[in-house]
Amino acid sequence: MSEPQTYKNLIGGEWVASVTGQTFxxxxxxxxxxxxxxxxxxxxxxxxxxxQAAKSAYESWRLTPAPKRxxxxxxxxxxxxxxxxxxARDMTREMGKVITEARGDVQEAIDMLYFIAxxxxxxxxxxxxxxxxxxxQMSVRVPLGVCGLITPWNFPMAIPSWKILPALILxxxxxxxxxxxxxxxxYNFVQCLVDAGxxxxxxxxxxxxxxxxxxxLVRHPDVKVVSFTGSTAVxxxxxxxxxxxxxxxxxxxxxxNGIIVMDDADLDLVVEGVVWGAFGTTGQRCTASSRLIAxxxxxxxxxxxxxxxxxxxxxxxxLDEGVTMGPSINADQYKIVCDYVEVGKQEGxxxxxxxxxxTDGNYQYGFxxxxxxxxxxxxxxxxxxxxIFGPVTAIIPVDSLDEAIEVAxxxxxxxxxxxxxxxxxxxxxxxRDLDTGIVYVNAPTIGAEIHLPFxxxxxxxxxxREGGTxxxxxxxxxxxxYVDFSGGLQRAQIDNAE
Ligand code: NAP
Numbered sequence: 146m147s148e149p150q151t152y153k154n155l156i157g158g159e160w161v162a163s164v165t166g167q168t169f170x171x172x173x174x175x176x177x178x179x180x181x182x183x184x185x186x187x188x189x190x191x192x193x194x195x196x197q198a199a200k201s202a203y204e205s206w207r208l209t210p211a212p213k214r215x216x217x218x219x220x221x222x223x224x225x226x227x228x229x230x231x232x233a234r235d236m237t238r239e240m241g242k243v244i245t246e247a248r249g250d251v252q253e254a255i256d257m258l259y260f261i262a263x264x265x266x267x268x269x270x271x272x273x274x275x276x277x278x279x280x281x282q283m284s285v286r287v288p289l290g291v292c293g294l295i296t297p298w299n300f301p302m303a304i305p306s307w308k309i310l311p312a313l314i315l316x317x318x319x320x321x322x323x324x325x326x327x328x329x330x331x332y333n334f335v336q337c338l339v340d341a342g343x344x345x346x347x348x349x350x351x352x353x354x355x356x357x358x359x360x361x362l363v364r365h366p367d368v369k370v371v372s373f374t375g376s377t378a379v380x381x382x383x384x385x386x387x388x389x390x391x392x393x394x395x396x397x398x399x400x401x402n403g404i405i406v407m408d409d410a411d412l413d414l415v416v417e418g419v420v421w422g423a424f425g426t427t428g429q430r431c432t433a434s435s436r437l438i439a440x441x442x443x444x445x446x447x448x449x450x451x452x453x454x455x456x457x458x459x460x461x462x463x464l465d466e467g468v469t470m471g472p473s474i475n476a477d478q479y480k481i482v483c484d485y486v487e488v489g490k491q492e493g494x495x496x497x498x499x500x501x502x503x504t505d506g507n508y509q510y511g512f513x514x515x516x517x518x519x520x521x522x523x524x525x526x527x528x529x530x531x532x533i534f535g536p537v538t539a540i541i542p543v544d545s546l547d548e549a550i551e552v553a554x555x556x557x558x559x560x561x562x563x564x565x566x567x568x569x570x571x572x573x574x575x576x577r578d579l580d581t582g583i584v585y586v587n588a589p590t591i592g593a594e595i596h597l598p599f600x601x602x603x604x605x606x607x608x609x610r611e612g613g614t615x616x617x618x619x620x621x622x623x624x625x626x627y628v629d630f631s632g633g634l635q636r637a638q639i640d641n642a643e
Contacts, residue, residue, distance in 0.1 A: 151183040152332055154191055154352060157198030158345020163187040163353070164194075171326060174241040174472040175462040175511040181239045182329050187353035189361035192320065195349035196365050199291040199318035202346030207288050207316035214314055215265020220341035222258035225251065225334070232302065232333045234464065240298050240327040241471040241511075242426050243463035254306035254334055256595045261310035264617065268315070276641055279631035286621040288316035289369040289393065293362040295355075295383070296323050297375045298474055299429045301330035307599070308372045309334070309348065311616040320349045320368070322359045324375075326474050328352050355379065366390050372619055373397070374431075374611075377558075377604050384607070395609035395619040397600055399532040400560035402590035403436035403553040405575060407546065408443050410565035414587065416450045418565070422589025423538035424458060424516045427471050429478070431605075432561040432583070432591045436522075436529055437540045438549045444542040448520045451540075452498035455516040460503060462511070472512040473535055479512035482535030486517055489528040494519040494539065524552045532558065546571050554580045559602030561590040582606065 151168065153160040163185035173179040185191070206214075225232065233247035242250070270285040292312040296304045305321060312319050323331035328350075335348055351358055363371050363386045370393035373383050377398040387394045404422065406415050422434030439447050463471040473479040483502055490496065499517030514536055522529050522539040529539050543549045553562050563585035564575040572586045582601035583593060593599050598610035609619050629635055 149180040149182050152185070152328065152352065154185050154187060154195065155335065155339075155348070155350040156191070156195045157201070157349070164190045169325060169354075171239055171328065173238050174474050175464075176507070178510055179238070181235075184325070184328050184352040187351045187358045189357075191351050191353070192322075192358060192361040192365060195320040195351045196291055196362075196367050198346040199320050199349055200367050202344060203290055203318045206318055206344065206347050209316070211265040211268055211314060211316065213265070214316070215262040217338065217341045217343055218258050218262035218265070218310060218314065221337040221343075222255055222262060224337040224340055225255050225258065228333065228337065229255070232330065235333060236301060236327070236330045237463040237471070239329045240301055240474055241463055243468055243471050244466065246426055247463065250300055250303045250330075253300070253303035253595060257303070257306040257310050260596055261314050264311075264314050264614070268617070270623075275627070276637060277629070277631070277635040279629070280635060281628040281630065282626065284623050284625045286315060286617065287624050288621055290317060291368050292317045292319050292620055293365065293368040293371045294319060294321040295359050295362065295371065295373045295375065296321065296331070298324035298327035299426060299431070301327035302334050304374050305331045305334055307595070307611040307616060308374075309338075312372075312620040313343075313347065315617060315621045317620050318347050320351060320362060322351050322353065322362055325352070325354055360386060363387050363392070364390065368392060370395065370620060393619070394607065396607045397431070397611060398605050399558050400431045400433070400601060400605055401436065401530065401532055401556040401558045402432055402434055402561040402581070403438045403563075404434050404589060405546075405549040405553060405562070405564040405566075406437060406439040406443060406447060407549070407564065407566040407568065407571055408440040409567045410443070411567070412443060412447055412450060415447060415565045416454050418563075418589035419451055419538070420454045420458070422563075422591050424455065424470050424536045425591060427473060428536040428538075429474060429534050430591055432593070433534070434563070434590045435533060435538050436553075437538060438543055438552050439540055440549070441542040441544055444520070444540055448497045448518065448540055451518055455498050455518060458516050460513055460515070461507070470516060470536065473514065474512070476512065478534060479514070482514050482533060482537060485528055485531070485533045485535070485537060486514075489519045489522075489526070489537070489539070492526045492528065493521075494526060494528060495521045497540070499536070524555055530556055546574065550575060550578050554578075557604040560605040561585070561601070563588060563590045582610070
């Protein structure tokens with residue numbers, strides 16, 4: 146194994162060591178003997194330096210024409226396309242997702258670069274007629290200033306791109322603190338922006354642990370908005386901390402996503418979708434299909450077919466092209482998965498397949514677990530209510546569409562949901578009544594595209610969306626401008642009233 150690279154913080158266009166003098170290692174979750182990178186263990190002082198650099202860069206970046214800003218993003222897209230394979234391999238090594246999925250993660254960032262580059266020539270506001278004569282009015286987006294971005298490890302390039310790019314195109318500057326488990330993908334992404342000509346200080350990276358490096362970013366008075374993706378517990382904490390300085394806060398958090406399977410569904414199609422939705426990214430997606438709310442008349446047959454398919458999954462290092470499921474991200478997350486599997490057994494659910502950790506041979510060096518399907522699950526059980534974030538899904542039998550929708554909505558999260566049916570009336574009822582930010586029909590709960598809004602209801606979010614042009618709203622204020630060219634005083638609601 147080659148000597149790991151040491152990565153420094155990027156502050157004001159310079160690569161600098163943390164003032165702490167301390168570093169931490171990131172290891173390959175498929176083989177923890179491999180250190181994939183060494184990173185700065187930063188603190189509040191490093192964060193302050195990065196925020197000051199971002200603040201200095203803001204004045205000229207906000208006045209750079211947005212189409213010019215877009216051109217830099219376009220060049221970065223071209224660079225990332227050229228670097229896609231290496232970026233994907235780095236991602237698999239640092240966080241374990243299989244190489245085909247890592248390529249998809251990088252592709253999502255490329256798509257986002259092209260999409261937001263184009264926004265540089267749009268950033269549409271509104272013009273509306275005035276209620277007064279000889280008066281013009283419009284609304285325009287204005288940037289906020291320094292944006293603090295905190296990201297998780299599970300989509301280590303796509304999620305930073307969802308935040309960085311809308312922030313930049315609007316004329317904001319950025320400080321990003323990536324997750325300690327997978328920072329390299331953020332570096333690879335930001336390097337493309339730097340190489341494409343992004344001026345120094347417009348984007349800054351500071352690595353470190355959440356409480357030591359993330360929280361000072363949330364507390365910093367010169368940071369105007371915090372955009373966070375991660376767990377609901379940390380998101381709630383961030384909201385409270387950010388309130389002290391009256392920051393804008395955008396949160397994307399957990400999920401407990403359900404697939405409804407009606408009795409007229411094409412079960413072979415369901416099986417394909419469920420195995421992808423539940424075990425893709427080793428179940429470590431906020432949109433993972435962790436509940437199958439199946440009509441009782443098909444639940445057993447579905448369980449049998451699913452077990453056969455799940456047992457054909459090849460588990461191992463994601464760099465091996467034949468492998469279809471990788472490890473959990475780290476020891477803590479692995480323990481959570483193992484513990485929840487025990488909870489499911491104790492709660493009385495049936496293990497349809499899986500249920501065991503893998504520790505033999507090369508598996509001993511990583512965090513591997515069998516894909517696990519529980520049957521006979523009751524909607525109130527913990528495995529049907531709490532986010533597991535691992536390769537575990539639960540079949541919950543129901544008797545009707547009404548009951549299925551009630552069960553689907555009966556969790557604290559509201560990110561994604563799906564229904565498999567061939568009945569258009571049932572599909573439209575589900576689309577209307579499922580209380581989630583994303584609904585799929587005849588597809589699993591994963592598979593979002595970057596140009597539609599992404600996010601969830603209830604404990605998943607706080608009303609904001611990433612993706613689509615809605616993502617722009619997180620990183621700007623609206624300014625309404627009225628121009629009176631009548632030459633006199635015109636009083637709205639008064640001079641024109643009857
Ligand atoms: P996490 O533990 O909440 O961490 C997310 C980020 O917050 C990391 O960068 C973490 O730093 C940082 N952090 C931790 N404590 C902090 C604090 N006190 N102040 C500021 N920052 C802090 O979540 P995760 O384990 O990385 O990700 C898994 C979770 O993300 C799941 O719940 C999943 O559903 C959710 N997620 C949601 C979406 C969505 O769009 N809705 C997408 C992906 C993932 P360190 O880890 O480096 O310490």
